[in-house]
Amino acid sequence: MKTKLKKGSVVFIFIMLSNIVLMAQSNLDARTRSFDSDWRFKLDTISTGPEQLNYDVSDWRIVDLPHDWSVEDVSIQKEDSIVGPFFRNSSGTIFDGFTYGGIGWYRKSFDLRSEDVGKKLFIQFDGVYMNSKVWINGHYLGVHPYGYTPFNYELTPYLNTDGTKNVITVRVENTGKNSRWYAGSGIYRHVKLTAVDPLHIDIWGVNITTPEVNESLANVHLTTTITNGYVNAAGFVLHTEILDAKGKVVGKSKSKVNTSTYGKMEIRQEITIKSPLLWSAETPNLYTAKLNIIRKTEEVDNVSIPFGVRKIKIDAQNGLLVNGKSVLLKGGCIHHDNGPLGAISIKQAEERKVRLLKENGFNAIRISHNPPSEILLEVCDRLGMYVVDEAFDAWEKTKFIDDYHLYFKDCWERDLTSMILRDRNHPSVILWSIGNEIRERASERGLEITDMLAKKVKKLDSTRFVTEAVCDFWDARRTYNWEEHTPAIFDLLDIGGYNYMFKKYESDHKKYPNRIMLGTESYPAKSYENWTAVEENPYIIGDFVWTAMDYRGEAGIGVTSFISGKQKKIFVKWPWFNAFCGDLDFIGNKKPQSYYRDVVWDNSPMEMMVQKLSIPEGMKYYVSDWGWPDEQRSWSWPGSEGDTLLVRVYSKVENVKLELNGKVIDAQEIPDSSITAGFQLPYVPGTLVAKGYINGKEVASTTIKTVGKPVAIRLKADKSNVKANGNELFYVAVEIVDEEGNVVPYVNDIEVNYSIKGEGVLAGVGNGNPTDISSFQQLKKKVYQGKGLVILRSNSKKGRMILEASAEELGSDSITIQVQ
Missing domain, CATH: 2.60.40.10 (Immunoglobulins)
Known part of the structure; x- marks a missing residue:
């Protein structure tokens, strides 16, 4: 049934992007400074041994981070298969959007500041794609394979304290077929340098929860992990204040620690906020927890942590409740790239992306299929956007030969832990996802991994729900099927993530009435059916379309084209680089499916689109599952005078009347099972008007006019x-x-x-x-x-x-x- 209508030169080219001085980072405090500027970079295949540390870098380019070499022009190599930043013979071809990967080297020299003497120094990377190796002054610090999780190294034991410059070297290797989408290459997220006293709060060492929340008060719990590096140290005091958005102190606590215990310790505090301003996507109110360690009479460390006060409850009977109010997740999946900028995460690029999505009706995003940048989550906190934070696209079974499955056994715990510890204080994050379309998900080993990951998540954060995006794509290739084996998966999860399976909602609910469901991926053309299911059933808490915005890689999955009568589908080739399945295009403009979704979500009472119908002889029209008909919100088709065009009107009205240049062309009823009326008519320039009626009364209309020539x-x-x-x-x-x-x-x-x-x-x-x-x-x-x-x-x-x-x-x- 329809819901009630609501009104309502080459060198120059090379250095262009590299010269982007890094954006001011948020969440930098007195002990942390940006470490993004004045790096040297070379794209090469230099030896992997220690001798590379002595190379002359005078001819290396100066770049500032974040930096993604895959978006830069590599045509200087003069290969016929390279155009601009695109490499036709890339390992991933259409999957990585013809990315030019390879091996990149970064080098940065820095002086030890006088105020850093006697302190511990850590370098923090928010994301490096991928297989990064790091050295400080020739000492090897380690390797980090995963391209999406944050990591840090302590530099202290290897620093030069005699006035000699210190040198950080980073080797990044993006080779082979390792991603199903555009990942970018390089140190593409921010880098920070943190200097702390031997007695300090650990990186990601503050955990803030709000177990009791109502209009009168909020009980805020803080668990702070502190490291004491003094063998014979006196006690200390941990001061914590909570400040509102205006900087006013609304609560505080003081914990005196008399022990001189060496090593790590946890301190728990409780602070009550009276008449709290609650956080939600509609009201993104934020507080700041300011923590200070006082040793004797000296402040030796301080951190400031933004957070939100909110209460999340989810069950099959009432759905998702945020601060006691029902919320339906109007969701979109997104990858991490930022259009023409590539994969680099810059504050204003991330902010624009989230703002565009909010302006087009979304209140939730699913980060696909990897942890996001720290900045993106800060933007979601501030602007108001619910987030499904996702860890992995593969476990032990491969999707691509060089993907994360090579590292899962050794790295999953470290990567999952870093994601949750970094992200757990963000109020925007409401769900943790442990995987997407995992190939071994229903096997005995797959269930063991599901249980292992879910338990680890709960140990690190018991306040949020755990999900996994499950599909039935792989089942036909295996000996098990959906009905027999998926219950075991969902029994290990708080919320069942359904990819493209809205038709299973009703039957699964009858068998498992207490199962909470979430449309973790859906086809654009099925948005009405999916959203109707969400509106009518509280056990389905939302729907996430694939995708909210176009992205590089998985090129052409949203293709629309003509194919021969014998073909069943089309596989795009060079020069496609864009998935083309988003509600918004590569630079953020609305596409037809976004206008359709405006009607589905009652953001617009009526929208109208026009499509050419001329099909070459012997061919048929093809729209992929993730695609959309090749239509536009346009009545300007020069050269098509007299040709038949298809006009689609989207609305939740009962009847639609179409007029061209003041004359009625046709009228149609819209069935309850649809929100679409289709009209065919010859193209004549002028004014096209659609009017919608309920009970014979006009309640909606929309107009498209022929435009003039470009001037x-x-x-x-x-x-x-x-x-x-x-x-x-x-x-x-x-x-x-x-x-x-x-x-x-x-x-x-x-x-x-x-x-x-x-x-x-x-x-x-x-x-x-x-x-x-x-x-x-x-x-x-x-x-x-x-x-x-x-x-x-x-x-x-x-x-x-x-x-x-x-x-x-x-x-x-x-x-x-x-x-x-």
């Missing part, structure tokens, strides 16, 4: 000023418009050239075309469906930055940004 370029910046700190990104939308300022949606082949003057540089260019393999780093790019994107970065000087865009026969436009 100009229009630039639109997302902000009017930026900080002169050398580290702020901003985004400029590029549009091809007609005389009246309408975007011309059929323009795909106009190349726009850019120039930048003043206090700024180019960070990247892009469009939504899934087959445009031109550079992301040159000052030119074609538009797609009349639109493009330029990403700029401010300098460290105050003044102005001017971006000018020009194209043949369209003149130019410019935009001025104040750098303050």
Whole structure:
């Protein structure tokens, strides 16, 4: 049944991205500083032995982190198979989006600061893809295979204290077929250096929970892990204050420790907040816990931890309750890349992504299929977005020959632990996922691993629920089937994650009435069916579409094309690099399925799309399971006059009437099982109007008009000023418009050239075309469906930055940004 309608040059190219001075990191305190700037980098296959530490690095490029060499142009190698940043003969081909991987080396020299003498120094990496090896002053610190989990090393025993510079060396190896999607290459997330007193709070050593929450008070529990490196030390005091968003102290505690115990210890504190401001996706209120260690009369350590006060409850009878209120998860799966910027995690890029998703109706994201960056979670906390935090895409059984299965047995515990310890204080994280479509999931060994992982999660964090994304794709290849073996999987989980199996909800519920279900992946074209199931059944707490936004890799899984009558499906080839299955395209513009979802989620009463119907003889129209018909919100089809077009109207009304240039073309009823009416009519330029009726009364309408010819370029910046700190990104939308300022949606082949003057540089260019393999780093790019994107970065000087865009026969436009 329908729900009730609601109204409502090469060197230059190489250095462009590398010169992005790192964005100001959040969560840096007095003991931690950014370690992102002035690294030396070389893409090479230098020997793996210790002799590489003595190489001359004078010809290595200077880069700032985060850095992803897979997004940079490698055409300097002059191979026919390389175009811009794309390598046709990559190991992963369409799966990694024709990524140029290889081996990269990073080197950084630094002085030991006077205030660091006598302290312990740790280097923290938030993410390095992949197989990183790290040395300090020639001493080997270790290897970290997984490309997505944070890790750290202590540098103290190997530091030069005689005034000689210290040298950090990092080797990164991204080789073989190791990922089903674009992973990027290099130190693509932030790096920090932390200097602490021998008596200090451990990295990720504060665990904050809110077991009792109501409108009157919140009982906040803090467990702090402290390391005492003094053999004969006096006692100390741990002071903890909780501050609200305005910096006002709303609660505090003091714990006096008289013991001089050497090593680690845990201190537990409880603080009550009166009339707390609760955190939810709709009201993302945050507090800060400020912890200080006082030894004698000296402050020897301090950390500040943002957190939210909220209470999560989930059961099959009431669904998901956040602070006692029912919440349905309007979810989207996302990969970790940021469009033209590649895999680098930068504050404003992550913030833009989350903001776009919220603006388009999403209140939840599933991080697929690996832990996210620390910055992404900080953004989700601040803007309000529920998060399913996922650990692995493979356990012991391989999906690709060089993937994580090679390391699982040795590394799973370390990687799972680091994810949870880093992320457990983020209120946005509501579920832990231990795997996605694991091949051995229902085997005896698979169940052992499920139990092992789930228990480890609960040991580290008992306040959240554990899920796993399960599918039936692999079952036909094995001796077991869904009905016999999946109950054993779900018995080990708090929530059953269903990938593409909404048809099993009802029958499974009859057998297992207390099972909580979650649509962890679903097809875009089935969003109405999936969401109806969520709305009607409390035991289904939400649905996550694959995907919320286009991404590099898994190229063409959302393809729409013509195929011969004998073909059953199409396998895309070069130059596809983009999955093309997102609600939003590669640069963040709405795609047809996003408009459809607006109706499904009652964010819009009616939307209308148009598709060409001409099919070559002997061919048929093909839309992949993750795809969408090749339609647009457009009534501008030059050259198609007289051709029959298909008009789809999406709405939850009872009847739809279609008018063209003031004349009624047709009227249709929309059945209860659908929200779609389809009309076929010859194309005549003009005005197309759809009107919707309930009980004979017009309750909704939408209009599309034919636009004029392209005559100009229009630039639109997302902000009017930026900080002169050398580290702020901003985004400029590029549009091809007609005389009246309408975007011309059929323009795909106009190349726009850019120039930048003043206090700024180019960070990247892009469009939504899934087959445009031109550079992301040159000052030119074609538009797609009349639109493009330029990403700029401010300098460290105050003044102005001017971006000018020009194209043949369209003149130019410019935009001025104040750098303050």
